[in-house]
Amino acid sequence: MKPTIYDVAREAGVSIATVSKVLNNQRVGKKSKEKVLQAMKKLNYKPSVLASALTGKQTSTIGFLLPDLANPFIAEMARRVEDRAYERGYNLVICSTDFEPEKEAFYVSLLKQKSVDGFIIAGGFKNVEVVTELLEEQFPVVLLGESYPSLSINSVKVDDFMGGYEVTSFLTSLGHKKIAVIGEEASSSQERIKGYKQALRDQQLPVHEELIVISSQTNIESVERLAGKLLDLPEPPTAIFACNDILAIGVVLAARQRDRRIPDHLSIVGFDNTFLSRSSDPPLTTVQQPIQDLCFQAFDMLVEEIQGKSKLRQRVVLLPELVVRKSTSAPRKKS
Amino acid sequence: MKPTIYDVAREAGVSIATVSKVLNNQRVGKKSKEKVLQAMKKLNYKPSVLASALTGKQTSTIGFLLPDLANPFIAEMARRVEDRAYERGYNLVICSTDFEPEKEAFYVSLLKQKSVDGFIIAGGFKNVEVVTELLEEQFPVVLLGESYPSLSINSVKVDDFMGGYEVTSFLTSLGHKKIAVIGEEASSSQERIKGYKQALRDQQLPVHEELIVISSQTNIESVERLAGKLLDLPEPPTAIFACNDILAIGVVLAARQRDRRIPDHLSIVGFDNTFLSRSSDPPLTTVQQPIQDLCFQAFDMLVEEIQGKSKLRQRVVLLPELVVRKSTSAPRKKS
């Protein structure tokens, strides 16, 4: 059987209290400490996290809620968060919620039963009650990549409004006047679209509601269909701003199917700067999110709260950066 | 504070043993059961997994070791495994090992301290000692996507040899005689390359060692460089078989940079059929892995072992399927 603290105590000829103290780096006589260390090594003893958590210590496990791990941007976030967790001695329990409120509730409840130390919620959530409850219980939570204005909750995200604004300004500066946007339901998309609208207004360009499209499905085929509709308009846009790189790829596919050359016939801009935007043909102009900083900050913020070091809630907003590649150019002159 | 079993017992006017029995669906009088259920609801009681695991029950948490979550194929596997875990009431702790033996050892040790019920190891591992130890301890483990012939360990994977064989036969059937292959160090790549060699031999075609390239780096730039070298050969191959879709994208980029048309100048085949192969231009011929079946079977096999239902170890091998798209054609006639 696995050795317990009793076995170590017996082997070392001390009490379990003493063993526990060397485990937790408390004052212990030099000789006892030595003996205990020896015994631990000899028995290959590893304390049970379960038992120690039961007495009030933490589990060093945190719940990571995300909409869908198969989404490359989300997966990359997960990877970064996990890197940080590893550095700091934490483990991550991954939960794909698919934006289903029931799944969110289920996972949160289950992970609470498993005594996780806190939650990171990436990419948004639907079940406001659950999150509110967490907050009321003072359960450590931080939002990653999204914020929720009406809730007093820690969050780390990029300035989506500004991202949308920059993309659109860049396109207008190239001479585009008819710019469509395709987004998702997530609030980050909504912010990017607000930035888009504002940029158009600032350039005294009209905002056409029919050029603003929301995709409720994540799969690429449905995106392709939506983008197709835009392209099949009698007066199609000369540029499309996709609120993330996957959407942008969908637009690329739709354009390709219709033999529209990118960027000659159609300029496309993505968002996130995942490696999709680099591998695409032509490589996509997109908006770079400082993923690593976002993830590290979010994680550190959570740990601060877990350790009770900081009580104050905060919203951190980092700045995105436009990365210009080959999918954008001035519109063709009307012939 | 969170209610405990004592609170429920007091509220219901019964002993904690009775409460525990209703929790575990053991015989309890109808009336008591009713009272207990009422009390649980009233107090919103959720039993602590920690405490019950301490008494010998399981944690319903399993460790999922994988090389890198940012790899789309791996991420998709993670997603599927997690779906199954959700269905069966388990949680997944994600651990990216980057093929570093120390990380593998660290995670396994830590998760054992946290009393996970078992491990799934996806995409291979380096630290044979750790895995061997797990096996000796009868710890439930299953390998996903790889196998390890010299170890008596459960595994679920696709027939990589056959996949490589099929790809290569397909290319020779199109008329290609000079076919390069680019793989990774993982044993699955090695198997695919063996299949490639066998297919060439079966067609009486020579195996040129200089056309067999192993990429030790995962990042796309280095792949591009390696592929570039192949293309810059005085007598370049007319087709390249990439052992996974990411590698294939690297090859596409290298070809594009050199203005080789795909498939006219160069045929490319990938492996895995991730959505990269669909979004690429042209869409890639690739080999489809039945990811969902692989993942579900692996998970179910693990659960069987955890529940002690099946003691016998097995290796499951599923069959891959060639998906022909637009990145392959007959080679151009020499002019």
Added chain:
DNA sequence: ATAGCTGGTGTAAGCGTTTCCAAAACATTC
């Protein structure tokens, strides 16, 4: 009426830790 069952319930020990507190050991001072 009594012995023998049976199903329902409760008592208490145990799981592997941490921690409070008192006791023991040692060191210091006069």
Added chain:
DNA sequence: GAATGTTTTGGAAACGCTTACACCAGCTAT
């Protein structure tokens, strides 16, 4: 060498649950 102070140690309770076992009613069968 006694009195005091300072470490170092260990006993025991607590964390929230499961479970072996004992107990007790209410039965049936004799």
